[in-house]
Amino acid sequence: MSKVAVIGAGSWGTALAMVLCDNHHDVRIWTHNTEQKQRMEQEGKNQKYLPDIPLPSSLTIHDDLALAVEEVEAIVLVVPTKAIRETCQRLDQVLRHQVVMIHASKGIEPDSHYRISEMINEELDSTHYQEVAVLSGPSHAEEVSLKHPTTVTAASEDESLASFTQDLFMNQYFRVYTSTDVIGVELGGALKNIIALGAGISDGLGYGDNAKAALITRGLAEITRLASVKGANPLTFIGLTGVGDLIVTCTSSHSRNWRAGNLLGQGLSLDEVLSKMGMVVEGIRTTEAVTQLGQEEKIEMPITTGIYDVIHQNKSPKKVVDELMARDRTTEIDDISDILFNRDKD
Numbered sequence: 454m455s456k457v458a459v460i461g462a463g464s465w466g467t468a469l470a471m472v473l474c475d476n477h478h479d480v481r482i483w484t485h486n487t488e489q490k491q492r493m494e495q496e497g498k499n500q501k502y503l504p505d506i507p508l509p510s511s512l513t514i515h516d517d518l519a520l521a522v523e524e525v526e527a528i529v530l531v532v533p534t535k536a537i538r539e540t541c542q543r544l545d546q547v548l549r550h551q552v553v554m555i556h557a558s559k560g561i562e563p564d565s566h567y568r569i570s571e572m573i574n575e576e577l578d579s580t581h582y583q584e585v586a587v588l589s590g591p592s593h594a595e596e597v598s599l600k601h602p603t604t605v606t607a608a609s610e611d612e613s614l615a616s617f618t619q620d621l622f623m624n625q626y627f628r629v630y631t632s633t634d635v636i637g638v639e640l641g642g643a644l645k646n647i648i649a650l651g652a653g654i655s656d657g658l659g660y661g662d663n664a665k666a667a668l669i670t671r672g673l674a675e676i677t678r679l680a681s682v683k684g685a686n687p688l689t690f691i692g693l694t695g696v697g698d699l700i701v702t703c704t705s706s707h708s709r710n711w712r713a714g715n716l717l718g719q720g721l722s723l724d725e726v727l728s729k730m731g732m733v734v735e736g737i738r739t740t741e742a743v744t745q746l747g748q749e750e751k752i753e754m755p756i757t758t759g760i761y762d763v764i765h766q767n768k769s770p771k772k773v774v775d776e777l778m779a780r781d782r783t784t785e786i787d788d789i790s791d792i793l794f795n796r797d798k799d
């Protein structure tokens with residue numbers, strides 16, 4: 454049994470805390486919002502984020518970060534990407550011992566283009582932890598909280614940390630695989646949100662399954678192209694954190710990214726969409742970050758650029774689809790073959 458602090462009490466932090474409680478760990482969850490803490494304690498639920506799901510009686514709820522992390526063996530950081538730096542700075546102030554550092558967030562920071570583990574490494578003093586592990590994969594919080602069968606990947610450059618994370622979370626309904634490809638696992642989890650926005654836009658426009666399959670498949674080609682240049686193993690993208698997470702996010706109405714895209718496709722403005730969501734839509738900022746990154750690395754990313762134009766340039770979704778369909782004719786897998794077969798050559 455380990456003492457674990459889950460930092461972030463949204464849908465995903467709460468669902469992961471429930472898995473850890475099921476595994477008989479000593480679990481505490483932290484929220485930055487005192488009113489939310491009080492409501493969770495009074496109602497025995499986290500009603501805004503996981504409606505009607507009872508919280509385990511063993512789970513303790515904190516709004517005091519120092520108390521939440523006191524003497525814990527592991528921290529699971531699961532706040533939205535835009536809150537990672539601030540939360541790490543706060544952790545840096547209160548940590549008095551070394552912990553195992555795991556994160557389960559999915560995003561890329563605009564301007565710096567940092568992945569989550571890179572932000573953690575920049576903000577948290579290295580005396581507080583050794584390596585970061587990331588937990589990612591096709592996993593809607595709503596389904597995990599109902600104990601529906603779910604598979605994810607725990608990745609760390611330190612194989613023993615990936616195995617520790619696997620042991621911490623794995624149970625009958627939550628199966629965890631290990632990987633050492635932190636770059637691939639983090640980029641797959643972040644970039645699929647862009648394509649999920651696109652899948653939602655396509656559905657909102659009234660297009661069907663053919664269009665969605667095209668977005669998933671050609672989106673995967675874009676993700677693989679960019680991530681391989683950034684040092685990922687291209688084979689990671691045929692796994693859970695690549696195609697697996699693309700499928701679950703692009704085809705499910707649980708997905709906030711799909712839902713936001715769907716409303717955009719129906720003609721709502723970004724402000725109208727965001728005011729309806731009430732939860733984080735990571736793909737919005739990640740689209741901005743990845744469009745910048747694609748330009749910097751000179752990687753062709755027409756779907757990502759098209760979604761950027763809809764979200765951030767107010768371009769008509771229908772026009773973007775028409776332009777994507779009218780791109781120069783080309784072969785299908787030459788660029789991916791180059792990545793797969795030439796990657797060790799220089």
Ligand SMILES: NC(=O)C1=CN([C@@H]2O[C@H](COP(=O)(O)OP(=O)(O)OC[C@H]3O[C@@H](n4cnc5c(N)ncnc54)[C@H](O)[C@@H]3O)[C@@H](O)[C@H]2O)C=CC1
Nearest residue numbers: 462463464465466485531532533536558559593594732733
């Ligand atoms: N919901 C899901 O099914 C999954 C979510 N994720 C990822 O987990 C991360 C968190 O997402 P969710 O829990 O779903 O988000 P959410 O929208 O359900 O909840 C966000 C939580 O973060 C808190 N928060 C907002 N600003 C904060 C700040 N400055 N400091 C501390 N806490 C702050 C909010 O109060 C709320 O409790 C995201 O990166 C998401 O992509 C990953 C896998 C599944």
Ligand SMILES: O=C(CO)COP(=O)(O)O
Nearest residue numbers: 590591592593708709710
């Ligand atoms: O990452 C997720 C499922 O794996 C959740 O996706 P959304 O953030 O779009 O809800």
